[in-house]
Amino acid sequence: MAKELKNFTKRSDNYSQWYNELVVKADLAEQSAVRGCMVIKPYGYAIWEKMQQTLDKMFKETGVQNAYFPLLIPKSFLCREAEHVEGFAKECAVVTHYRLKNDPDGNGVVVDPDARLEEELIVRPTSETIIWGTYKNWIHSWRDLPLLVNQWANVMRWEMRTRMFLRTAEFLWQEGHCAHATAEESEKRTIQMINLYAEFAEKYMAMPVIQGVKSETERFAGAINTYTIEAMMQDGKALQSGTSHNLGQNFAKAFDVTFVNKENKPEYVWANSWGVSTRLMGALIMTHSDDNGLVLPPHLAPIQVVIVPIYKDEAGREEITKKVLPLVDELRGMGISVKYDDADNKRPGFKFADYEVKGVPVRLAIGQRDLENGTVELMRRDTLEKETVQFEGIAGHIRTLLEDIQDNLFKKALDYRNKMTYTVDTYEEFKEQIEKGGFILAHWDGTPETEEKIKAETKATIRCIPLDGDTTPGKCMVTGKPSARRVIFARSY
RNA sequence: CGGGGUGUAGCGCAGUUGGUAGCGUGCUACGUUCGGGACGUAGAGGUCGGGCGUUCGAGUCGCCUCACCCCGACCA
Numbered sequence: 001m002a003k004e005l006k007n008f009t010k011r012s013d014n015y016s017q018w019y020n021e022l023v024v025k026a027d028l029a030e031q032s033a034v035r036g037c038m039v040i041k042p043y044g045y046a047i048w049e050k051m052q053q054t055l056d057k058m059f060k061e062t063g064v065q066n067a068y069f070p071l072l073i074p075k076s077f078l079c080r081e082a083e084h085v086e087g088f089a090k091e092c093a094v095v096t097h098y099r100l101k102n103d104p105d106g107n108g109v110v111v112d113p114d115a116r117l118e119e120e121l122i123v124r125p126t127s128e129t130i131i132w133g134t135y136k137n138w139i140h141s142w143r144d145l146p147l148l149v150n151q152w153a154n155v156m157r158w159e160m161r162t163r164m165f166l167r168t169a170e171f172l173w174q175e176g177h178c179a180h181a182t183a184e185e186s187e188k189r190t191i192q193m194i195n196l197y198a199e200f201a202e203k204y205m206a207m208p209v210i211q212g213v214k215s216e217t218e219r220f221a222g223a224i225n226t227y228t229i230e231a232m233m234q235d236g237k238a239l240q241s242g243t244s245h246n247l248g249q250n251f252a253k254a255f256d257v258t259f260v261n262k263e264n265k266p267e268y269v270w271a272n273s274w275g276v277s278t279r280l281m282g283a284l285i286m287t288h289s290d291d292n293g294l295v296l297p298p299h300l301a302p303i304q305v306v307i308v309p310i311y312k313d314e315a316g317r318e319e320i321t322k323k324v325l326p327l328v329d330e331l332r333g334m335g336i337s338v339k340y341d342d343a344d345n346k347r348p349g350f351k352f353a354d355y356e357v358k359g360v361p362v363r364l365a366i367g368q369r370d371l372e373n374g375t376v377e378l379m380r381r382d383t384l385e386k387e388t389v390q391f392e393g394i395a396g397h398i399r400t401l402l403e404d405i406q407d408n409l410f411k412k413a414l415d416y417r418n419k420m421t422y423t424v425d426t427y428e429e430f431k432e433q434i435e436k437g438g439f440i441l442a443h444w445d446g447t448p449e450t451e452e453k454i455k456a457e458t459k460a461t462i463r464c465i466p467l468d469g470d471t472t473p474g475k476c477m478v479t480g481k482p483s484a485r486r487v488i489f490a491r492s493y
Numbered sequence: 494c495g496g497g498g499u500g501u502a503g504c505g506c507a508g509u510u511g512g513u514a515g516c517g518u519g520c521u522a523c524g525u526u527c528g529g530g531a532c533g534u535a536g537a538g539g540u541c542g543g544g545c546g547u548u549c550g551a552g553u554c555g556c557c558u559c560a561c562c563c564c565g566a567c568c569a
Contacts, residue, residue, distance in 0.1 A: 017562085091568070159568060220569095275569080277569060316527095349527085365528070365529095370528090493569090
């Protein structure tokens with residue numbers, strides 16, 4: 001038995017395949033019949049909901065409100081901002097007709113050629129254009145600012161190659177779109193949001209991130225500056241996990257969004273946008289998982305504690321249930337989410353393995369032996385350590401343990417990232433090191449040409465120019481020209 | 494869009510020189526079990542991705558086609 005679940009890494013030397021398999025085995029998602037799209041299953045969606053709730057609360061604490069804008073964007077809207085449309089044009093799904101009809105030749109249902117739209121509609125790849133088209137009507141005076149709005153939505157980008165959670169044709173995300181009266185205020189908000197994302201990643205996902213600025217080439221289409229959080233996956237590749245863009249007045253000008261300032265003069269508003277997506281699910285999976293399956297940080301686990309009874313007969317089960325239910329109530333009273341799995345159709349060993357694959361942080365097992373001894377078996381998912389502890393006072397112990405696990409996961413990921421971060425000075429060294437994965441801190445002359453050359457020759461890109469860390473100037477490893485500071489290179493998803 | 498690979502039971506796979514469609518797991522029923530994915534017995538489940546061809550006969554050979562996966566190019 002148990003041939004397929006354990007050691008699924010060993011079944012393939014490929015990290016992507018392992019990842020895909022894990023997503024399916026842990027019951028998070030599966031490929032859909034629609035090209036490049038996935039079905040998020042209830043357990044996977046429950047994790048996304050935890051992320052949503054947490055982020056939403058954090059946003060609201062900064063004064064942001066939620067709203068909703070249309071899925072379809074008129075083509076003319078998308079084309080208003082030149083750089084923006086150029087960046088997204090290649091991956092847009094386009095609605096051209098609004099009706100089907102029965103084929104007169106009997107070939108089933110076909111698109112009705114008479115129902116062609118006068119203007120094509122684009123399925124949103126992002127909502128800047130439709131939102132700024134709307135903001136024009138919402139903003140008139142400096143008193144209307146700042147306008148701080150977020151939308152939870154789905155977007156579609158027709159990617160050539162897809163990967164579950166990391167890059168699907170359709171994905172779920174939030175996109176915040178703010179309008180400000182001054183450039184300074186807008187920049188401040190842009191940074192505030194990237195800080196918020198970093199806090200979320202580290203405190204809730206237990207995933208260390210590096211905050212920084214994107215190089216010109218990697219910048220969002222239509223932005224004057226893009227901030228990013230970059231995380232390292234267990235195969236040493238980087239994953240861009242969240243971005244916050246300072247859009248300057250680009251969109252305000254494209255959509256003619258002006259306000260009258262305190263001096264009674266018209267002025268274009270200053271904009272920023274920021275977003276994270278279901279890609280964070282991919283990040284979560286790839287940061288913590290092991291060969292036994294998913295490992296969820298307690299702060300995001302839909303089930304934090306699972307209790308598995310071990311019994312021989314109905315009377316035994318009832319005895320255990322009687323013992324366990326007060327504990328379930330006590331834990332729930334502490335705000336801990338508990339599942340007491342006394343389902344009779346699965347054996348304990350099966351349940352153990354199953355909850356491990358699903359990444360439940362803490363498991364309690366209780367049987368006849370424990371009832372006699374007043375004990376319970378406790379296992380933590382992060383280390384897979386088992387211990388038999390006193391039943392009395394277990395709730396408090398669990399509460400502490402959950403925090404321990406959360407901290408431990410973060411530390412483990414941070415140690416790994418530190419171990420896999422290298423400083424190099426020559427291009428030769430760089431080429432050698434990049435093959436082994438990880439982040440590389442190196443000097444760069446700041447030009448897109450050099451960046452392009454490095455990318456072409458090594459597949460590594462500049463992940464970001466870090467906001468903090470070592471700021472000693474030096475010489476570009478490729479051209480020898482002056483470099484303001486080291487930047488982070490890596491291969492990425 | 495290039496390069497590679499895979500399509501056979503819900504899932505994972507085998508199928509030899511062309512000759513009645515197999516294994517593991519899962520599923521159903523009953524019984525025994527239940528401290529790390531239990532066991533026994535009996536069952537159900539397939540137009541072998543699709544099309545055309547070669548042949549007395551094709552899962553197997555040939556041509557075409559479709560889908561999916563992996564590696565690139567593109568991107569969050």
